[in-house]
Structure formats: structure tokens, C-alpha cells
Amino acid sequence: MSTWQDLVTASLIGTERTGVPDSAASGPPGPGPDDPAAQLLDRAALMTVARRGGRPAAHAEPPPEAEPDPSPVVSPAAGRRLARMLGGEHPDLLAEWLAAAVARNRRAPAHLLPALLDRARRVSPSDPGLRRLAAEAGGSRAGWLAGLNPDWTFVTAHAGGGQDAWRLGGKSQRRGYLAALRTRDPGTARELITESWEAAAGPERVMFLSVMASAGLSLADEPLLEAALDERDAEVRSWAAYLLARLPGSALGQRMAQRALGCVRIESGVRGARLAVVPPARSDAAMRRDGVTSGQGGRPQERDARTHLLHEVLARTPLRTWTDRFGRTAEQVLALRSGPWAPVLFTGWSRAAMAQSDQEWMTALINWALAGGPTGTLFGAETLRQLARRADPARCARETASRGAEIPLPIRDAISVLRFRYDMLKELEL
Numbered sequence: 001m002s003t004w005q006d007l008v009t010a011s012l013i014g015t016e017r018t019g020v021p022d023s024a025a026s027g028p029p030g031p032g033p034d035d036p037a038a039q040l041l042d043r044a045a046l047m048t049v050a051r052r053g054g055r056p057a058a059h060a061e062p063p064p065e066a067e068p069d070p071s072p073v074v075s076p077a078a079g080r081r082l083a084r085m086l087g088g089e090h091p092d093l094l095a096e097w098l099a100a101a102v103a104r105n106r107r108a109p110a111h112l113l114p115a116l117l118d119r120a121r122r123v124s125p126s127d128p129g130l131r132r133l134a135a136e137a138g139g140s141r142a143g144w145l146a147g148l149n150p151d152w153t154f155v156t157a158h159a160g161g162g163q164d165a166w167r168l169g170g171k172s173q174r175r176g177y178l179a180a181l182r183t184r185d186p187g188t189a190r191e192l193i194t195e196s197w198e199a200a201a202g203p204e205r206v207m208f209l210s211v212m213a214s215a216g217l218s219l220a221d222e223p224l225l226e227a228a229l230d231e232r233d234a235e236v237r238s239w240a241a242y243l244l245a246r247l248p249g250s251a252l253g254q255r256m257a258q259r260a261l262g263c264v265r266i267e268s269g270v271r272g273a274r275l276a277v278v279p280p281a282r283s284d285a286a287m288r289r290d291g292v293t294s295g296q297g298g299r300p301q302e303r304d305a306r307t308h309l310l311h312e313v314l315a316r317t318p319l320r321t322w323t324d325r326f327g328r329t330a331e332q333v334l335a336l337r338s339g340p341w342a343p344v345l346f347t348g349w350s351r352a353a354m355a356q357s358d359q360e361w362m363t364a365l366i367n368w369a370l371a372g373g374p375t376g377t378l379f380g381a382e383t384l385r386q387l388a389r390r391a392d393p394a395r396c397a398r399e400t401a402s403r404g405a406e407i408p409l410p411i412r413d414a415i416s417v418l419r420f421r422y423d424m425l426k427e428l429e430l
Contacts, residue, residue, distance in 0.1 A: 066144035075430035098133035186216025202233035241291025279310035314348025362391035381410035
């Protein structure tokens with residue numbers, strides 16, 4: 001009698017060459033079709049139904065019980081919100097929900113774990129953050145479920161593995177080991193990266209830098225990152241420049257501050273103080289080493305290329321550059337008139353605020369946008385979308401100053417996200 005694989009083989013090779021395999025599943029009474037191809041399809045359909053119908057009863061041992069988990073489950077309201085996110089409402093906020101639950105030593109409701117683990121299974125193994133958070137928030141019962149479903153074995157992979165995971169493991173295991181070590185002991189992780197750097201190819205060096213970005217970034221990392229600015233691999237250089245721009249007190253930040261202050265200054269006029277903006281004339285070798293390139297391919301006009309350079313410089317400049325030099329708070333700096341440069345300043349400063357995790361600036365930028373600030377461009381709308389997902393919702397306005405006219409879609413989306421996140425984090429405190 002044929003198996004499913006016999007039917008698949010026959011369909012690939014052709015019934016003219018192999019014939020139609022016999023089937024263990026009995027069909028309806030009466031003669032079947034004369035066409036061998038139709039017979040094959042009929043038998044495949046019968047076997048599909050038979051396979052779905054189950055299997056003969058046999059002796060089975062009950063699975064072991066899950067180990068007790070001392071962590072309390074989240075509040076019912078938080079559980080209901082998790083179910084909504086798993087059902088498709090603001091799924092991009094799932095990682096934040098999980099991280100907040102783990103930070104509060106709470107675990108996800110047991111009845112939602114299959115859906116949560118299945119959602120985490122579908123993310124890319126090269127970006128294991130959601131998988132790790134799902135494993136941690138699931139507690140011991142997530143590990144128990146992983147033993148029953150091979151699709152969820154990533155849960156046990158995140159439980160550790162010792163140095164063998166680093167020496168003998170695959171890409172995801174090595175990354176998992178390094179990420180756990182970086183969280184536990186940043187200095188030892190940095191030493192391991194330094195020892196492994198020369199033998200690593202470009203993609204693995206990118207992995208090293210992305211793990212460094214996840215936790216423990218400090219000035220002790222600066223020598224390694226400065227050296228990485230001279231690598232041949234463009235993605236490695238880009239990651240190094242990004243991390244140095246995030247690092248308070250870095251030499252790259254000081255170089256960027258010097259460039260930025262040459263582009264933006266305060267001028268006094270009849271209507272009061274305003275921001276005068278002069279973008280860089282061109283990108284020189286030193287700027288390119290620090291990650292600032294025109295990125296325009298020579299297609300747009302010169303003004304557009306220079307505007308892009310200004311945006312890149314602003315995004316890499318420490319934000320305290322502006323508050324220190326101008327003697328004003330972030331809110332007061334944003335209140336200065338900047339004319340047509342306002343959208344560029346908004347997106348550049350927003351990128352800097354998110355990279356530097358500066359809540360004061362993120363709050364001021366969101367409040368500026370909700371009060372009618374520069375979000376009219378597609379780039380500005382996307383920037384506001386990201387800000388609303390990174391800023392502390394308790395510090396931001398969750399209403400708009402707009403009256404009468406229809407509220408623009410980017411503003412409505414930002415308000416919706418801020419309200420959702422505010423309620424989400426409040427529920428996790430219960």
C-alpha cells in the first residue's frame with residue numbers, strides 16, 4: 001500500500017512513467033475515473049482525509065507536568081491587551097509589552113502562550129529579540145510547551161548553553177550566548193568580541209556590533225568602535241558610527257557637535273530670536289569616516305544633497321550641544337522660528353533623540369508636532385510614527401491642539417499609539 005510520499009513522487013515523475021500507487025484509504029464504491037492523473041488526485045484526496053482523521057489508538061504516556069513558576073501572572077487587563085496585540089492590534093508594540101512584563105517579573109497568561117510562541121516563531125532568527133522576550137515572559141510553562149512542539153524549540157535555545165553555544169553553535173546560538181553575556185557582563189563580552197574580531201567576516205562583525213547596541217554601551221567600547229570606522233565593510237562602518245553617536249562623551253559626538261554648530265545658530269531680529277541654518281557645503285573624507293555621506297547619487301539638485309548632509313549631521317550630534325550652547329531647554333529650542341528648515345530640524349533631532357534615548361527631547365518633539373509642528377512630509381510623518389513608539393507616553397501630550405479642521409492622519413496615529421502605550425504600561429503595573 002502506498003504512502004503519502006509515494007503519491008507525491010508519482011505526481012512529480014508522472015503517471016505515464018510510474019503508474020498510480022495503490023492507496024491504503026478506501027474510496028467510494030463504484031468504478032473510478034479512467035484517467036491515471038485523475039486517479040492519482042482522487043487517491044491523494046482520500047489519503048489527505050484519512051491523515052486528518054487521526055490514527056489508530058495506541059498506548060501513550062501523559063506528558064510531564066510543567067514546573068511551577070513563582071512569577072505572578074499579569075493583571076487580567078494586561079492579559080486582555082496582550083490578546084488584542086496577538087490578534088493584530090498594534091502588533092509592533094508586542095516587544096515593548098513583553099519587555100515591560102519581564103522587567104516587572106510578571107508572566108504572560110498561560111492560555112495565550114501558544115499564540116505568543118507561534119508569533120515569536122515567525123520572526124527572523126537573525127533578529128531574536130522577540131523570541132527571547134517571549135521565552136522569558138512565558139516562564140517555565142513556555143519551556144514545557146517547547147518540549148511538546150518542535151516549532152517552539154527556540155524557547156530552550158534561549159535558556160543558555162554555556163560556552164559550547166559560542167564555540168560550536170550556529171548563528172542564532174552564538175548571538176544568544178553573546179547577548180546574554182553582554183547583559184550580564186559587558187566587559188567580558190567586549191573582550192570576547194575583540195578576540196574574535198579578526199577571524200570574523202563582515203556579517204558576523206555586524207552581529208557583534210548589534211549585540212553591543214542592545215546593552216551595556218559605554219566609553220570602554222569606544223576604541224573598538226573607532227577602529228571599526230576604518231573597516232572596508234560599509235555596514236560595519238555604519239553600525240560603528242551609529243553606536244558612537246549614541247555614546248555620551250564620544251570623540252565622534254564631539255566632532256559632530258563642532259560641525260553642527262557651524263550649521264545652526266541663533267540670530268536676533270525684529271521679530272525676536274530665530275534659528276539661522278546653513279547646511280554643509282559638501283561631505284569631506286572626515287565626515288564620510290564618521291558615517292555622513294551625501295547619499296543622493298548626484299540625482300537631485302545641490303540644495304537637496306546639502307539638506308541631506310545637514311540632516312545626517314543633526315542625527316549624530318549630541319542633543320546637549322544645543323541646550324548647552326543656546327542656554328535653553330529642548331522645548332525652548334524648538335519654539336524658535338526656523339522657517340523652511342523646520343522639517344529638517346524635526347527629523348534630524350528626532351533621530352538623535354531616539355538614538356540617544358533622550359526622553360526630554362522626544363517629549364518636546366512630540367508635543368511640538370501635536371501642537372501643529374512640521375509633520376507634513378512623508379518623512380516627517382514616519383518620524384512622528386517612530387517617536388510615538390519610543391517616547392514615554394506618560395510625559396507626552398495625548399491630545400492635539402488642532403480644532404475645527406480634520407486632524408491629519410499622522411497626528412491621529414501618534415495620539416492613538418500614545419494612548420494605547422500609556423494604558424498598556426499602566427495595566428502592567430496592576
